[in-house]
Amino acid sequence: MLHTRFTETFGVAHPIVQGGMQWVGRAELVAAVAEAGGLGFITALTQPTPEDLRKEIARTRELTDKPFGVNLTILPSINPPPYEEYARVIIDSGVKIVETAGSNPEPFLPAYRAAGIKVLHKCTSVRHALKAQRIGVDGVSIDGFECAGHPGEDDIPGLVLIPAAARELSIPMIASGGIADARGLVAALALGADGVNMGSRFLCTQESAIDQKVKERIVANSERDTKLIFRTMHNTARVADNEVSRKVVEIEKAGGTFDDVRELVSGARGRTVYENGDIDAGIWSVGLCQGLIHDIPSCAELISRMVAEAEELITQRLAAAVVTG
Numbered sequence: 001m002l003h004t005r006f007t008e009t010f011g012v013a014h015p016i017v018q019g020g021m022q023w024v025g026r027a028e029l030v031a032a033v034a035e036a037g038g039l040g041f042i043t044a045l046t047q048p049t050p051e052d053l054r055k056e057i058a059r060t061r062e063l064t065d066k067p068f069g070v071n072l073t074i075l076p077s078i079n080p081p082p083y084e085e086y087a088r089v090i091i092d093s094g095v096k097i098v099e100t101a102g103s104n105p106e107p108f109l110p111a112y113r114a115a116g117i118k119v120l121h122k123c124t125s126v127r128h129a130l131k132a133q134r135i136g137v138d139g140v141s142i143d144g145f146e147c148a149g150h151p152g153e154d155d156i157p158g159l160v161l162i163p164a165a166a167r168e169l170s171i172p173m174i175a176s177g178g179i180a181d182a183r184g185l186v187a188a189l190a191l192g193a194d195g196v197n198m199g200s201r202f203l204c205t206q207e208s209a210i211d212q213k214v215k216e217r218i219v220a221n222s223e224r225d226t227k228l229i230f231r232t233m234h235n236t237a238r239v240a241d242n243e244v245s246r247k248v249v250e251i252e253k254a255g256g257t258f259d260d261v262r263e264l265v266s267g268a269r270g271r272t273v274y275e276n277g278d279i280d281a282g283i284w285s286v287g288l289c290q291g292l293i294h295d296i297p298s299c300a301e302l303i304s305r306m307v308a309e310a311e312e313l314i315t316q317r318l319a320a321a322v323v324t325g
């Protein structure tokens, strides 16, 4: 067993988190992670209404009696979803762990705290992690530049970001971005993290409810097969390299604005990729660590393999490297 401040604070067996994933973080995946001793998060906004989220939480409870959480990602938007109503459903459903992301979680903290909910805030910089610590979250999850989705604009990979954060933080910290195997887990612990968060690796498991062709593409892809879009809009997103992401980058380079790419990057198109397996239908998130993904295991196989190999790495290979004299 790998026992850390994270496993202690959040009450799970292993220091492995499945972070929020739009269109992917559903009951089957989250329950499989929970049953395997990790911490899975339902993605609130994948559910079209707060009432649907209530049902998805209930469905997850039918599949597991182990702890799990809900991710509520709050991003600036012209027509924002009813965030307060989603938060109310989380609280009323008795969920005890929330992953906040996308913006400062401060307005929601008093209600979460009053309900006895532990908050894991996901961010992309040391300064935002320190801010989150100051306002009273229970842990932070820090995404390095390698990550799928939004890596921020600082471009600091985990090898520097995680020890820089470890030096300053006192609350439990999870390393996120670029981690897909035991080596990443051990490295994260060595860098000062109390565990790891993985998106791409869980996207490519048996219980992730996306088309098999997307999983096979992830296995076939290398670490070079991602693109950074929205760089010119200071809202960078790391997505799979495909016809659509290449086109978006081309339009941006030619001075295009969001209006020029709006249709290409629509959520509906991206959703089609996951549902129908048409790899070039839209943009879909995946990180650099797809180059480390070579199979499509169950969550139980993945987590037990990572923990066993991490223990072996620490107690055999690394221990053997320490010699006296």
Ligand SMILES: Cc1cc2nc3c(=O)[nH]c(=O)nc-3n(C[C@H](O)[C@H](O)[C@H](O)COP(=O)(O)O)c2cc1C
Binding pocket: 018, 019, 020, 021, 022, 024, 043, 071, 073, 100, 101, 102, 122, 143, 146, 147, 148, 149, 150, 176, 177, 178, 179, 197, 198, 199, 200, 201, 203, 284, 285, 286, 287, 288, 289
């Ligand atoms: C398909 C997909 C969808 C994602 N959607 C969200 C989201 O809605 N909210 C969020 O906070 N993070 C989201 N993420 C980011 C992950 O939670 C995680 O931080 C990231 O994947 C870590 O990097 P990795 O892919 O290298 O493991 C998404 C990631 C993927 C792969």
